[in-house]
Amino acid sequence: MADLRGLPAVDRVLAHAAALVERHGRVATTDAIRAELAEVRAAAPATLPTAEDVAARAAARLETSALSNLRPLFNLTGTVLHTNLGRAVLAEAAIEAATAAMREAVALEFDLETGKRGERDDHLRALLRELTGAEDATLVNNNAAAVLIALNTLGAGREAVVSRGELIEIGGAFRMPDIMARAGVTLVEVGTTNRTHPKDYKAALGSETGLVLKVHTSNYRIQGFTKEVGGAELAGIAHAAGVPLLNDLGSGTLVDLAAYGLAREPTVREAVAEGADLVTFSGDKLLGGPQAGFIVGRRDLIAAINRNPMKRALRVDKLRLAALEATLRLYRDPDRLAARLPTIGLLARPAAEIEAMAHRLVPAIAPLLPEGVTAEVVPCLSQIGSGALPLDTLPSFALRLATPRGRDLEALVSRLRALPRPVIGRVQDGALMLDLRCLTDETGFLANLAGPDGLA
Incomplete structure (x- = not known):
């Protein structure tokens, strides 16, 4: 020594x-x-x-x-909207708008025409009205908050009627009944888990009813012997009783996804047209923007929500407002939406394009892999993620990395996580699957594996 x-x-x-x-x-x-x-x-x-x-x-x-704990990584899990990996990747227009808002002072709550104080929601109000057909709109920091403040505004101290089959649990074990309790409304369940009829709602409506709540079960499906009351019929039942209908769409989409080869989801415009008095939906899921919770619907109800003291606690900052405005503007040009909005582009990506990339990558990465690890191209199924279209999968292709011994697989997974730009895949059937649906930078991916701190 x-x-x-x-x-x-x-x-x-x-x-x-x-x-x-x-x-x-x-x-x-x-x-x-x-x-x-x-x-x-x-x-x-x-x-x-x-x-x-x-x-x-x-x-x-x-x-x-x-090094930031939020440093970029390669999402090769096969889940496009991965909650743990930040959900939607923003469009370049949104990134540029947020960057500009970071660098300079902006007219966040300042009316440039009058020189007086303005409202931050005004930056998105007209766009949301145009894209959804609603009378008015507001927003908060996520969709759970949108449901919370809407429930509290419409029904605090009163009853909220909802189908038992729609009492969902969202990420992080947050349950709809818990959100309703925090909002100050009394939950009145109607129907059964798999079947709810118009008569169930009608029987529950009374003098203490503050609203009817409809929840789109976007993160699960009940199949088989089922029955639910559609939005238009439910709106008629609620309005006949003199109470508003709140329709929580969850993920929410502004376009018909069938146009991009995906399963159809109800759009926000459709929910508004069916007669919902308020519709809530997310900004960072199928819409493809940053985290936010939108509330669109009747002008008087939106005004009441904006007067709720909770609104200030749940409001959105200038960076997200800038990114959201830029994202929403992309929807004005549906012909080029898939090319400009990463979420739609990745979901609509042809399997043949992914397969061709996989076959290009295999010979390039083979020499970089640890001794004994093999790589092959295999078909696989991607998921949309974040509770959207839970039963629908997307045909894709993956690099299947196999190790000679099972214990070596975890070592390989750990090495990929420790790269300068971590690579995150999924373990399936004793091998590591790197689903390439979300890989858009082949050159960067290979350089990351081959660099001085890579696998080589």
Whole structure:
């Protein structure tokens, strides 16, 4: 064991770390050097590092600590709208709009025509009215918040009638009954899990009813002997009783997805046309924008929601407003929507295009894989994700990476997660599947695997 008194002093190491001080600051650099010296003392090596060695180790430590936990990754899970990976990838127009809003002061709540205070919702109100056919619109920070504030505004202290088959649980174990309780409404369940009839709603409506709630079961399906009351019929029942209908579409879409080869989902415009007084839906799922919760519908009800004290606590900041406005504008040009909006483009991506890419990649990555790992092209099924169209899958192709021993598979998965740009796939049938539906940068993907910190 070397004499630890020979370790270079902190000041001496700092003399070799001018670039680190310039990049990370003197305090952080000093702390990193001290941490490296403490590790050397604990290890008691036979040979002591030089001041230059310690500075180099401190540099590596600082670079690692400077990496954001939100750094970009390759989503090869096969789930396009992956909740744990940030859901929708934004369009370039949305990114540019948000970047501009970050760099400069903007007229967030300032009316440029009158010179007086304005409303931040005004930036999207006209667009949402145009795209949905609703009288008015507002927004909050996500769809759960949209349902919460709508319920609280329409029915606090009163009853909300909802089909038992629509009492959904969304991500993170948040359940509709819990949201209703927090909103201050009393839940009145009608019908059964699989069948609810018009007479069930009519029997439940009374003097204490504040609203009727319809929930689109976008994250699951009940099949077989089922019955539900459609939006138009339910709106008639609610209006005959003098109460509003709130229709929560969940994921929500502004276009007919069948036009892109996907299963059909009810659109927001259709829900409004059916007579719903308020419709709520998400911004970061099928719509393809940043996280937000939209509320569209009757002008008087939207005004009441905007007067609710909760609104300020749930409002959206300027960055998301800018990105949302740019995203919504893309829907004005449906002919080019798939080319400009990543969510639609990835969902509509032809399987043949994905297969061709897979066959290009296999010979390129084979030499980069750890010894014994094999790669082959296999057909697979992608998912939409985030609770949208849960029974529908998309034909795709994947790189199937197989290891000679089962225990090596987890090591491979871990190595891919540890790359400069992590690669996230899914383990299936004893192998790692890298579904290529969401891979749009082949060159970057290969460079990431082949770089100095890659697999090679």
